[in-house]
Amino acid sequence: MNTDNHRKELLQKLSRNFMISVPVMTVVAMAGATAVSDHGPGLIPSAEAGQGEAEGEAHSEAEGEAEGKSEGEGEGEGEAQGEGEAEGEGEGISEKMKAAVQRPSDYQPHEGDARALAEKGKALFSDTSLSTNGLSCQTCHANGAGYADTFSKDYPHSVEMAKTDFGLDQVTLDEMVQVCMVAPMAAQPLEWDSEELAALTEYMRVEQENFRQR
Ligand code: HEC
Structure with a gap:
């Protein structure tokens, strides 16, 4: 029982870490597309932290959906900042x-x-x-x-x-x-x-x- 809980906790942690890389990519992409929009300051810090060249043309088509998604992605933001290495690979899907x-x-x-x-x-x-x-x-x-x-x-x-x-x-x-x-x-x-x-x-x-x- 105990070890089970412990394991669950670890797994949740692990999965949370992985879940983050996806929101981060989104947040970075969105921040690129909507940096001057009215989402408030929430998006900006993680956008800066994660900002590479992620917001290039590849993601510009995400702009239309960005509005609707931003609240949903919010949960990842706080922890996202330390994840610098995670987001690089997903950005350039051809x-x-x-x-x-x-x-x-x-x-x-x-x-x-x-x-x-x-x-x-x-x-x-x-x-x-x-x-x-x-x-x-x-x-x-x-x-x-x-x-x-x-x-x-x-x-x-x-x-x-x-x-x-x-x-x-x-x-x-x-x-x-x-x-x-x-x-x-x-x-x-x-x-x-x-x-x-x-x-x-x-x-x-x-x-x-x-x-x-x-
Ligand atoms: C680096 C972590 C990672 C690896 C490795 C990975 N996945 Fe995933 N997978 C995810 C994440 C994150 C999601 C949730 C995506 C979402 O809901 O946007 C997911 C979701 C899924 C889903 C469910 C999608 C749904 O219907 O909600 C399936 C099925 C899946 N993965 C299969 C696989 C298979 C098969 C492999 C190996 C070939 C694999 N995954 C490897 C991170 C990973």
């Missing part, structure tokens, strides 16, 4: 990568036994060789950590990171796997017809069930 995380028109997923796929996906989930930065999915998502509440909804649905960084209004589950491959994992998307993608997607279905039952 149009090509944005397209590459979306199902292709000739999408033909690998098919296989769901159980066997989930089993494989579970192994891949902790495989750091999928990323270019030493992370595995597990680094952020161990024991159900690191997900926003949207994870409990049926797919397709809207996910903050997919919207902010990739401009996608809605994602399917396999697209969400690809989003996490590209952004937090700093890797190429998996092949759309690969067993790996099918396996990770199937395992995420299992994890979604667990998440719903928490």
